[in-house]
Amino acid sequence: MKYGLVMDEEHELAGFDLLSEVPYYATIFTTRMTNNLDGYEEMADRMAELVNARKGFLGMHSARGDDGLGITVCYWRTEEDITAWRTDLEHKEAQDEGRGRWYDQYTVEVARVERTIEFRRPN
Amino acid sequence: MKYGLVMDEEHELAGFDLLSEVPYYATIFTTRMTNNLDGYEEMADRMAELVNARKGFLGMHSARGDDGLGITVCYWRTEEDITAWRTDLEHKEAQDEGRGRWYDQYTVEVARVERTIEFRRPN
Numbered sequence: 688m689k690y691g692l693v694m695d696e697e698h699e700l701a702g703f704d705l706l707s708e709v710p711y712y713a714t715i716f717t718t719r720m721t722n723n724l725d726g727y728e729e730m731a732d733r734m735a736e737l738v739n740a741r742k743g744f745l746g747m748h749s750a751r752g753d754d755g756l757g758i759t760v761c762y763w764r765t766e767e768d769i770t771a772w773r774t775d776l777e778h779k780e781a782q783d784e785g786r787g788r789w790y791d792q793y794t795v796e797v798a799r800v801e802r803t804i805e806f807r808r809p810n
Numbered sequence: 811m812k813y814g815l816v817m818d819e820e821h822e823l824a825g826f827d828l829l830s831e832v833p834y835y836a837t838i839f840t841t842r843m844t845n846n847l848d849g850y851e852e853m854a855d856r857m858a859e860l861v862n863a864r865k866g867f868l869g870m871h872s873a874r875g876d877d878g879l880g881i882t883v884c885y886w887r888t889e890e891d892i893t894a895w896r897t898d899l900e901h902k903e904a905q906d907e908g909r910g911r912w913y914d915q916y917t918v919e920v921a922r923v924e925r926t927i928e929f930r931r932p933n
Binding site: 702717792 | 924
């Protein structure tokens with residue numbers, strides 16, 4: 688199994704790969720945070736640990752720009768794997784804390800990846 | 811028609827919305843740039859202008875983190891709208907320039923959005 692960039696903290700400037708052959712699933716998590724990030728990093732680390740251990744998890748890519756908008760894309764083998772993760776008890780508690788404190792706004796879009804293109808500069 | 815955050819430069823800290831009712835399509839464009847960004851901003855502005863005028867374009871969200879990874883998600887009504895944009899002549903010339911100079915690596919994933927969740931903090 689391949690993990691995405693976020694999982695590879697020691698190689699931040701390394702490349703990334705398409706994480707699977709189509710079809711697979713992506714959750715597009717678009718966020719804007721509040722100013723109260725107490726406890727957020729610890730929770731994010733714990734969720735990364737948990738999600739990595741989930742059946743069907745293929746990896747993730749994440750970016751947050753200077754304007755505060757964050758986009759995290761998680762990749763999954765099937766839609767059922769996504770549902771199982773969404774309803775995981777510890778994850779649900781984290782979601783509740785997120786809505787209570789850390790997120791000003793978010794959208795989650797569950798999407799089926801049907802076609803892919805990859806480019807890598809020749810050495 | 812609603813435009814995403816990227817189109818709304820005067821309100822960078824404003825919120826964002828889900829851009830349509832399901833099903834709709836998303837292209838997830840994950841990038842890593844070279845160190846040669848000459849001409850890139852002008853081209854990006856021109857492509858934003860062109861894509862906004864395309865039939866079926868619903869909006870976009872974009873973020874690039876300190877580690878250099880960029881994620882741009884464009885939203886479309888149908889897969890045919892995506893194909894038409896991909897094969898647009900001026901866009902194809904821009905893609906060629908991008909592969910020649912600006913992009914070290916990228917992936918494009920075309921995905922069908924099937925379910926959405928939205929959260930907005932109560933005032």
